[in-house]
Amino acid sequence: xxxxxxxxxxxxxxxxxxxxxxxxxxxxxxxxxxxxxxxxxxxxxxxxxxxxxxxxxxxxxxxxxxxxxxxxxxxxxxxxxxxxxxxxxxxxxxxxxxxxxxxxxxxxxxxxxxxxxxxxxxxxxxxxxxxxxxxxxxxxxxxxxxxxxxxxxxxxxxxxxxxxxxxxxxxxxxxxxxxxxxxxxxxxx
Amino acid sequence: xxxxxxxxxxxxxxxxxxxxxxxxxxxxxxxxxxxxxxxxxxxxxxxxxxxxxxxxxxxxxxxxxxxxxxxxxxxxxxxxxxxxxxxxxxxxxxxxxxxxxxxxxxxxxxxxxxxxxxxxxxxxxxxxxxxxxxxxxxxxxxxxxxxxxxxxxxxxxxxxxxxxxxxxxxxxxxxxxxxxxxxxxxxxx
DNA sequence: GTCTATACGAAGATAGAC
DNA sequence: GTCTATCTTCGTATAGAC
Numbered sequence: 001x002x003x004x005x006x007x008x009x010x011x012x013x014x015x016x017x018x019x020x021x022x023x024x025x026x027x028x029x030x031x032x033x034x035x036x037x038x039x040x041x042x043x044x045x046x047x048x049x050x051x052x053x054x055x056x057x058x059x060x061x062x063x064x065x066x067x068x069x070x071x072x073x074x075x076x077x078x079x080x081x082x083x084x085x086x087x088x089x090x091x092x093x094x095x096x097x098x099x100x101x102x103x104x105x106x107x108x109x110x111x112x113x114x115x116x117x118x119x120x121x122x123x124x125x126x127x128x129x130x131x132x133x134x135x136x137x138x139x140x141x142x143x144x145x146x147x148x149x150x151x152x153x154x155x156x157x158x159x160x161x162x163x164x165x166x167x168x169x170x171x172x173x174x175x176x177x178x179x180x181x182x183x184x185x186x187x188x189x
Numbered sequence: 190x191x192x193x194x195x196x197x198x199x200x201x202x203x204x205x206x207x208x209x210x211x212x213x214x215x216x217x218x219x220x221x222x223x224x225x226x227x228x229x230x231x232x233x234x235x236x237x238x239x240x241x242x243x244x245x246x247x248x249x250x251x252x253x254x255x256x257x258x259x260x261x262x263x264x265x266x267x268x269x270x271x272x273x274x275x276x277x278x279x280x281x282x283x284x285x286x287x288x289x290x291x292x293x294x295x296x297x298x299x300x301x302x303x304x305x306x307x308x309x310x311x312x313x314x315x316x317x318x319x320x321x322x323x324x325x326x327x328x329x330x331x332x333x334x335x336x337x338x339x340x341x342x343x344x345x346x347x348x349x350x351x352x353x354x355x356x357x358x359x360x361x362x363x364x365x366x367x368x369x370x371x372x373x374x375x376x377x378x
Numbered sequence: 379g380t381c382t383a384t385a386c387g388a389a390g391a392t393a394g395a396c
Numbered sequence: 397g398t399c400t401a402t403c404t405t406c407g408t409a410t411a412g413a414c
Binding site: 006037038040041044045 | 380
């Protein structure tokens with residue numbers, strides 16, 4: 001794999017700080033200190049603090065969009081598509097725990113990219129809801145409000161970043177299948 | 190009901206702004222403007238910006254703790270206790286949508302109250318987990334990792350504030366029971 | 379690629395008049 | 397209870413030397 005550029009290193013470290021305190025509470029001096037350099041030096045690699053946030057959030061949002069498009073175009077049934085969505089969230093969240101925090105909590109601080117981000121998010125949710133509605137129509141899924149189902153599943157998946165780093169072992173395959181069981185078939189006997 | 194004091198009004202308006210932009214991104218000048226006064230005037234009613242956050246978060250966290258203690262001391266079975274927890278979250282979240290945002294996203298900006306908040310949260314999660322473990326022992330609940338179950342249910346409940354204000358009708362009883370169905374018995378047929 | 383020096387504005391908060 | 401005026405610190409960002 002390619003060596004990490006200085007810019008990528010800055011963005012990675014920034015995401016970690018953003019997760020701990022949020023975008024607004026992290027200063028360029030904080031970030032520089034964490035990198036072991038002076039704040040002014042950061043500007044040789046990035047244009048602005050905003051640019052860092054844009055990069056973190058948009059690249060992740062696009063990864064989710066791409067994953068969803070792949071799942072949609074598959075010929076699986078709806079329950080299997082849901083399982084694939086769960087796997088997608090587990091995979092992307094575990095690969096980029098810090099970025100997921102910004103995606104969830106700091107998207108409102110995007111500037112030029114805000115509209116674009118919001119479109120990606122709405123499209124993603126529309127695709128998700130479509131899968132649930134198909135499942136209801138085909139009889140695979142219970143006929144209760146798809147909005148509430150989507151909200152329930154998606155907020156769990158979107159919060160994975162909070163919780164994944166706390167688990168030592170972290171067998172991702174196992175986590176995906178446990179989550180699938182809980183989210184799809186429930187917890188009662 | 191008692192008339193809202195100026196201090197309570199400030200805290201209510203602050204919580205609304207904190208939900209939109211986060212604690213760190215809201216300035217005392219923003220808050221004053223929203224109140225129709227000057228920033229200096231705020232300090233006749235509150236001691237500091239920190240104080241506002243403390244008030245918002247701690248009062249909510251204590252309400253959750255109180256609710257959990259009541260549920261625990263009841264003689265219901267575990268599934269019914271879970272349903273009561275869901276009702277508790279729906280109730281408190283709908284009563285204080287803005288405060289829930291701070292509770293979820295800005296708790297790390299607490300100062301003196303941080304330790305106390307963290308204790309309340311950990312105790313709450315311990316109580317929640319105990320209920321799940323009892324349910325597993327009694328055969329009411331499937332025998333999969335209680336941590337993953339708790340995470341899944343609790344993150345959904347903690348995110349209700351994002352979603353509740355978007356629903357026009359908002360029949361709280363109905364929302365609680367739909368959520369109970371989805372979270373407890375799953376979504377598959 | 380990093381530094382020092384610095385510009386410029388905005389932050390939280392206080393003093394004291396009305 | 398609110399105002400104006402102000403203090404002090406800290407924010408992002410740039411210029412130019414090394």
